[in-house]
Amino acid sequence: MASDTAQQAPTAPAAPARALLPLILPALLVGVGSSLLFLGVSEAAEALQHVLWRNLPDALGVGRYSVLWMLVVLTATGVAVGLVVWKVPGHAGPDPATLGLAAAPMPPVVLPGLLLATALMLAGGPSLGPENPIIAVNVGLAFWLGGRLAPRMPGGLWAALAEAATIGALFGTPVAAALVISEALAGRQLRGLLWDNVFGPLVAAGAGALTTTLVAHPTFDLQLPAFGRPGWGDLLSALVVASLAAVLGMCAVYAFPYVHGAFRRLGHPMPALTLGGLVLGLLGALGGHLTLFKGLDEVAELARDPEGRSAGAFVGMAVVKLAALLVAASCGFRGGRIFPAVFVGAAFGLGAHTLVPAVHPALGVATGVLGMLLAVTRQGWVSLFTAAVLVSSPEILALLCLASLPAWLLVTGRPQMQLRADGTPVR
Template identity: 35%
Template sequence: MLRSPGYLKLLLLAALIGVPVSLVAFGFLSLEHELQHWVWESLPDRLGFARAPWWWPLPTLALAGVLVAPVLRWMTGHGGHLPVKGLGGPPQPPKALPSVVLAALIALPLGTSLGPEVPLMAIGSGLALMAAARAQREDRPKAAAIVGTAGSTAAIATVFGNPVVGCVMVLEAAGLGGPQLLLLVLPCLVASGVGALVFTGFGHWTGLGIGALALPSLPPSGTPDAGEFLWAVPIAALIAAVVVGAQSLGWSTAAFTRQYTPSRTVVCAVLVGVCTAAYALFTGRSPEEAALSGQVMLGQLAADPHAWGVGALALLVLCKGLALGVSLGSLRGGPIFPVVLIGAAVGIACSGLPGLGTAAGLSIGLAASGAAITGLPVTATLLAVLLVGDNAPNAAPLMIVSTAVSFLVATLLKRRAPAL
């Protein structure tokens, strides 16, 4: 199969697909990033506020609900994949892409507690399926599915900042082995690698920001000791319980919005705004910290973890968790980024425990949260290791233990997903 002309053409198509997918993904992320900056920083400044006031999420999220409700109800594709159902789902057909893009560009900049990863995957797979239209007409759905997966991988690799993470995530989620895995892995690697090359060069050329998941500064890390390994077990279990609780709230919200979708979507968006505003009101901090995907906040938390007291971190986890749960079942976006922020906040809040340092708590939180929300332990470990950068050699063993514990606890706690 690998030597056949058809498969070689498929690899070439995957490489070619990586170029337009990465450019479209770059444009989407840049626009979303600029809109977010305008809503949460430029507009409050023009209105005379030093920063967004505590009540700012109330009108922004209400506006998000009003604008996104018609998209979810009447546009083809209904805004794409419901995030509480996870990262999977069938590839979005090209005709659904306008609703996916529009729903994401409305909800994400206005403060929805979701990330851009699921819309990115839908954009990548939809564009790839457009390129694979000939394969579909020739009744080769397997080839079209491979190309669609490659496009999805190329898109998601952009926001993770590394093409390997997206590739491993898609392959682990596919659950394939043997020759089938090899047939899928090469197109995904080629598409994501070419896409990352184009994406990186285009980013340097334009100077535009996309808010990719990254930790520019980290607390120093030493070799983990026995105490840190012991603390990793209950902390990872706690993070898994928090994430499963948010998912359960998401399923209840999805059932609530199944009927009377437009009006109930507005209600849910307002509830997200209330949760976000409550954090700012009770802590005296910016509501932006509890809003949005959490990409920026994660970097700030890692760079200066002692700027937040334990009480503020606990309120962040509570308010962000409630906002995430409501968003998962009613709005559109991805679940990974906000969950990683919640996990990091739990880990840093627990870092004052005897025998547990700040760097160890952060490492536990990053790894455990990724495993709990994705159900993909290998992907979660790889993402966490890449995030901590130079700390990886010391942090990796602790992260592996945290990932395993969180994955097992989350699997045991998850209730059967209702049919929606």
């Protein structure tokens, strides 16, 4: 019966090779270009970060991460980004609280201001990553340039190529992009086979990832102690840590529209971002310098010594970082939420390991990141992929898949950390 049904089910016709071959060159160009733009912005932001957090405080005789300097730099960053949003043509794009990973093409006039605001944010220390604005800029550029150089190609294709290329560049592998694309295509009426639909974006993602790898040599592996053969206790640990991390993340998600509304009532980006910078400086003083910035380098520093802090210290850093992510995303800083959420989940997982030593540190980090990302991003594949690559342990994969199930039940159907234009949360 099942075989008869399978034989009767209609199959979508596969695209001929001649329909896919013309996609290769545009996809390669978009992939390389998207990666180079991401690397250029990152390099410029790192250079400015060295000036702000090393050269200047050393020259002034102030502690690099003293309370005073954190307050000064983060408040000044709020002022600088506020000026960009206020005065630069395009106002650095729409309210970032309304944007997710997928981005509609923005007009070219918006893109320089968005890039400038992103670089200032990355250098100044607010707890956001580069992913959302870099994707938006690459999508806008690809859509604009592609429409002029190859007007016969559909505009949506350029956006899909740029989005996939940027995700590949950000993670240094096309696998993340392939997972995001397949998740986005789920439920859509596809023309042709799935692999035909992802062919061009996967080429772009591969080119973007390879360019990033060859130029910057990134790595996500935290070099945590190796995880051996899983046992029943490990399964219980995975289920509990992922679920608790998801609950912690949902606290920020539920608070998001209220915090965003409080900043929005200020009525202007200058006071909102200046106040946001000041609050972030206070949170940095409370949590320490590791709770600043996008969090990827900082989580690697945490992982170097899983036993070096108490459970309270790890969990305290997770809470402070989550609060900083909430404030930065609410007050108008341009940035994404994936990388700071990784720090929150990793710190929470290390806290679970320190509190209960039977929780392996690699398992604690992976499941903490998994639950936090599910709550903050609502991207199942990205959450699983990111959690897995941080620990580079194939034995953990089965545990992560099982741990994602109760965590997903806790977050699905609930408000997301993204708002509509009227300030109500997306569901």
